[in-house]
Amino acid sequence: MEPSLRPDVQTPPPLLLEPVTEPRGVFGPLNDLLAQPLAVVDRARQGMNFAPLRLLAGGLACCALYGAAAGFFQGGTQILLAALKVPLIVALSLLLCAPSLYVFAALNGVRWSWRSYLAVMAGFAGTLGLLLAGLLPIAWLFSLSSRYLLAVTWIHILLWVLALLVGWRFLRRALASIGAQGGMFLWLLLFCIVSFQVATFLRPVLWHPRGAPVFRLGEKMSFLEHLGEAADVLVPSSR
């Protein structure tokens, strides 16, 4: 269900010089994100249909594809499990950091409306999803050829940080367009750390020992301990 098309009380001038049209088709919002990254925020501000749910769903679908590629480290059912868990990690991290984005940005001068807030969140999720989809072939190659869980974990950490750093440009510009005075990198750092802890909470993501539960939600562990635990696992060559 798309949000209502009621515009903000004071419709600001458009951010883009080119006329902004409404996204069409299933991939329209993702495609638009590539062609005009800030169009989603502009549409939201002008009271047009900015398709946040389609954008969010598209971004999470891309995350699922990346997860499937990551699952090739173990193969078998882990491909499906990782395809399920990676979008969950991203979605839950976004959900947990959503209030802090609102408050941090408001303190930095952003004049939020619910539409612009949804547009920024959905746009950021879509950007991260697209970047992970772009990194998918690389993740697949390393997942398929790595022997140590620790090595492949570090490769995914590096790829995720890379996606966050490139995606940061969207977030920075989108927030600046609605009044942010800077200083939001701290939120990105927070989001990054939260995503590591969410991945630990939803473990095991990459390596699932035979007979072990699919989720270990009851066992408490910090992401640093989780990383240490990964160091002890040597994947058998018969995987």
Next chain:
Amino acid sequence: MAGFSEGRLLRGLDGLLADVAAGRNLARHGAGLVLRMAACAALYGAVFGGWHGPRLAGYVALKLPLVLLLTSALTLLFSWLAARFLGVPLRFGQVAVLTFLGLAVASLLLASLSPVAWLFIHCAPAPSPAARTAHNLLYLMHTLFLGSCGLAGTAVLWRGLRRVEAPRRALRTVWVLWVLTYAVVGGEVAWVLRPFVGSVYVPVIFLRRDALNGNVYEFVVTDILPHLVDTVLH
């Protein structure tokens, strides 16, 4: 004569870069560059694998262009997306042609070094467990040639990127990101497709049975670094 040739070469490059910046004839340029890159890399590859005889020479003539093409295939999507999100509005075809241009220049330089590489291989003792030093020296030489030609290729890539209308800072970030991604993924692809120089202990094969059992960075951390530390400490 030399000046005339150099001038022609540069004018050709300028024309190509102008076409890329305008998004003209991308398919034609891309195909031409891939063909040249493959031919030049195959020539150097034939010399690269030549120490172990004609069989490995043939294999490496096939595998070296394959390393470049596979690495491009694995990195192009991310390179394009990263450029778009960093504010460098390039089409996928433009990113592909720029990548192939850098690789074609690197391959051309490698091909020009083939006679030099051939001389050192020709003068090296035949492969045997006693020829470990020769093996290591040849390995170093090829790494040096590949690294320096790759760097020259990235310089031409930068020249092409500078033609794109975008802030200089964004262009520089994109260039660094492309080069790093290509280097990291290329290292792994080359590792999967080994051997190139050929081992002094095992017979010549096209691909190792354990090609996908362990990545190159794991090998560096678990094998090379401990060995180096051990050597330094004792």
